[in-house]
Amino acid sequence: MKISIRAVALLALTLSSVVLARTQGTPAADTEASWKKEMESASAALRGGRAEEAMISFQSAIKEAEKFGPNDERLASTLLIVGKYYYAQNQILEASSLIKRAIAIREKNAGADSVEVAAVVDQLAGMYVADGQVTLAEPLLKRSLAIREKSAGMESPDTDASVNRLAALYDSQGNYADAEPLLKRSLAIRQKALGPEHALVATAMNNLGIVNQRLGRMDEAESLMKQALAIREKQFGPRHKEVDNSVSTLAGLYRDKGDLVEAEKLYVRSMGIRDNLMGMSNPMDPLIGEGLNNLAMVRMTLGKYAESQTLLERALVIEERNAGKDDPAITATLINLARVNLNLKNYAPAETGLKRAITILEKAGGADHP
Numbered sequence: 001m002k003i004s005i006r007a008v009a010l011l012a013l014t015l016s017s018v019v020l021a022r023t024q025g026t027p028a029a030d031t032e033a034s035w036k037k038e039m040e041s042a043s044a045a046l047r048g049g050r051a052e053e054a055m056i057s058f059q060s061a062i063k064e065a066e067k068f069g070p071n072d073e074r075l076a077s078t079l080l081i082v083g084k085y086y087y088a089q090n091q092i093l094e095a096s097s098l099i100k101r102a103i104a105i106r107e108k109n110a111g112a113d114s115v116e117v118a119a120v121v122d123q124l125a126g127m128y129v130a131d132g133q134v135t136l137a138e139p140l141l142k143r144s145l146a147i148r149e150k151s152a153g154m155e156s157p158d159t160d161a162s163v164n165r166l167a168a169l170y171d172s173q174g175n176y177a178d179a180e181p182l183l184k185r186s187l188a189i190r191q192k193a194l195g196p197e198h199a200l201v202a203t204a205m206n207n208l209g210i211v212n213q214r215l216g217r218m219d220e221a222e223s224l225m226k227q228a229l230a231i232r233e234k235q236f237g238p239r240h241k242e243v244d245n246s247v248s249t250l251a252g253l254y255r256d257k258g259d260l261v262e263a264e265k266l267y268v269r270s271m272g273i274r275d276n277l278m279g280m281s282n283p284m285d286p287l288i289g290e291g292l293n294n295l296a297m298v299r300m301t302l303g304k305y306a307e308s309q310t311l312l313e314r315a316l317v318i319e320e321r322n323a324g325k326d327d328p329a330i331t332a333t334l335i336n337l338a339r340v341n342l343n344l345k346n347y348a349p350a351e352t353g354l355k356r357a358i359t360i361l362e363k364a365g366g367a368d369h370p
Contacts, residue, residue, distance in 0.1 A: 035064035035074070039081075051089070058082045062098075076105040080120065092131045099124045115158070118147040122165065134173055141166045160189045167207075176214045183208040199242065202231035206246055213253050225250045244273040248294065260298050267295040289318035293333060300336065305343045312337040328364045331357040 042057035062082060065075040083098035103120050110116040125140035145162040152158045167182035187204040194200055209224035229246035236242050251266035271291045278285040296311035316333045323329045334357040341350035 031064060031067050035061055035067075035078075038064055039078070042085075046085075054085070058085060071105050071108050073105070073109060076102040076109075079105075080123070084123075087127050092127060092133075095127060096124060099127070113147050113150055115147065115151050118144045118151075118162075121147075122162075125165070129169060129172070134169060137169055138166075141169055155189045155192060157193070160186050163189070164207075171211065174214075176211050180208070180211050180215065183211055197231050197234060199232065199235050202228040202235070202242070202246070205231070206249055209253075210249060213256065218253065218257055221253055222250070225253060239273050239276050241273075241277060244270050244277070247273065248291065251294065251298075255294075255298055260302050264295070264298045264302065267291065267298055271295055284318050284321045286318065286322050289315045289322070292318070293336075296336065296340075300340060305340045309337065309340045309344065312340060326360055326363065328360055331360050334360075 038057045038061035042054045042061060045051075045054035045057060058081075061078055062075075065072065065078040068074050079098045079102040083095045083102065086092075086095035086098065099120060103117060103124070106114065106116045106120060121140050121144045125137040125144065128134070128137035128140070141162070145159070145166055148156065148159045148162045163182050163186050167179045167186065170176070170179035170182070183204065187201065187208055190198065190201045190204050205224045205228035209221045209228065212218075212221035212224065225246060229243070229250060232240065232242045232246050247266050248270040251263045251270060254260070254263035254266065271288075274285070274288050274291050278288055292311045292315035296308040296315065299305075299308040299311070312333055316330065316337060319327075319330045319333055334353045338350040338353035338357070341347070341353065
């Protein structure tokens, strides 16, 4: 989960404006005005790139909001906004502390099993996931799911969203055995609610197919991926990003199964879609570089070194443009290109490429780095 500074500024400004308009002329107007002033100052500082000034104003805004009472919703909303700002500044401990306070307020006001609480619990879980603290995120996502099952029903869209968030967490951990039943549940919910040929059903099928692939159930994975592809082709036509997603996923399955000829055909199709969709407007799109590398790796395995060389050279240009010429992210392509050159007996460029990869890795991790 990524939160932009601009979004935090807009939230701060909007909240203060709405509340002041609602409370003008009341006995709490002075407190409201002071609180609004601090929120607007923080918003203006953020828009102007003045981080320290924004932080001071946000801290003052919390103090003003605390005057409304320990369980006031305005305090909870302020804590959430400031928590998001701390998170955007990579201050995870401070962010989580404020958001936990907001959760406690909403638990008291709306109830521990309310959708208002679930929404904030999801935000905190998302922060932990993005920070790699998955053990802290899991119980929060389970709690959010339980709340939505109780409040919205076992087959509601909100419940489906919670199911998928928990499945994604397990997938990121490599815990495919726990992710699979959740993805099956999501597919069943969507098929019942949306019909068998809806685009979101295809997404659920594709996700379940990927998990089956990782569990080694190649036949089940292939069936699901093919069904997802057929739905997406029907819904979007042959050249669409969703279709490309299915095509490239299925290509990866065939590659892992060792059916390199079929994998090559699908990667060629995927590259055709990406070049058509992105090539004219953004030929340096990272997805194009990824597709070039995928196709090159299959062709290398098939012994098509000259074709692989052209693909890798183009991929390297894209990676250098996006990551930089000294970023470790480009070393895999440099090494693969060197391997291709060795097989083509182009020894000088192969040596140059390998030396460059070694220099980049040494610079990033030190000469003694493994």
